[in-house]
Amino acid sequence: MFEQAIQNYLKEKGYNKINLKAVLFDMDGVLFDSMKNHAKAWNKAMAIYGMNLSEEEAYMHEGRTGASTINIVCMRERGYNADEEEIKKIYQTKSDIFNSLPKAEPMKGAYTLLRNIKESGLQPVLVTGSGQLSLLDNLNHHFPGIFQKEFMVTAFDVKYGKPNPEPYLMGLKKVGIAPNEAVVVENAPLGVKAGVAAGIFTIAVNTGPLPDSALLNEGANLLFRSMQELSEKWDLFREIINK
Ligand code: MG
Numbered sequence: 599m600f601e602q603a604i605q606n607y608l609k610e611k612g613y614n615k616i617n618l619k620a621v622l623f624d625m626d627g628v629l630f631d632s633m634k635n636h637a638k639a640w641n642k643a644m645a646i647y648g649m650n651l652s653e654e655e656a657y658m659h660e661g662r663t664g665a666s667t668i669n670i671v672c673m674r675e676r677g678y679n680a681d682e683e684e685i686k687k688i689y690q691t692k693s694d695i696f697n698s699l700p701k702a703e704p705m706k707g708a709y710t711l712l713r714n715i716k717e718s719g720l721q722p723v724l725v726t727g728s729g730q731l732s733l734l735d736n737l738n739h740h741f742p743g744i745f746q747k748e749f750m751v752t753a754f755d756v757k758y759g760k761p762n763p764e765p766y767l768m769g770l771k772k773v774g775i776a777p778n779e780a781v782v783v784e785n786a787p788l789g790v791k792a793g794v795a796a797g798i799f800t801i802a803v804n805t806g807p808l809p810d811s812a813l814l815n816e817g818a819n820l821l822f823r824s825m826q827e828l829s830e831k832w833d834l835f836r837e838i839i840n841k
Contacts (some may be wrong), residue, residue, distance in 0.1 A: 600838040603820045607799050615779040616799055616839045620749075620780045624731075625726035625800040626660070627710075627785035627805050629741070632702035633660065639699065640667070640753045649675040657806050660786035661727055661760035663753060664689040703738045705805065707826030712744045714832060719784035721749060725769040725782075727760055729753030748772065759789040761816075766796035768838065775839050783828070803828055 601710045627633040637656035644651040659667045707817035749800030758764045784802040793800035794817035822828040
């Protein structure tokens, strides 16, 4: 299964080898079990403004910037875009609801995988659409010694956000490597799309309620059912890459 996925990737992108130097991690739904809270917060916030955004649909938008999600929903529900001020208001409401929910736990298996990656000399990189101000503190609290500020891409760094390849290309740039020197770990369809569009081998972990096809149809090169499973199979994956 790994061999075939790697061969397909190399052939499609025209590389001879994956020469792994860094692993680019999405955050929500990958490192933290936080997507349930985001989906709930989106649903409730939009309802306050008289618009319908189901929790399941929120998973389909995962990875977009807040403004982009709000624009898509406003256009559909009302037929016109929100102006900048209203976008800010809606996003603030969503953030307030999110912050009022119980704090999300780290994803099971995530820290074991991160330590393994770091100890083997690979560079962990965070690539998230999140704009939480306390993000680095929170990461350091739950995953001490793993992430460094200079190897993080957040909402403050990007213009377009996922599914545009921009955030992942920026992640590569921060390390100074080519697409075939990294892999992406993503849980969201639009995040997978961004990783694939950046030319990077993209591993999907399906930690939410969407069918596997939602991730595979965006071009995921491999799919795992959990971070625990990815963590358990990581060494084998690396062995096959290095063959
Ligand atoms: Mg995610």
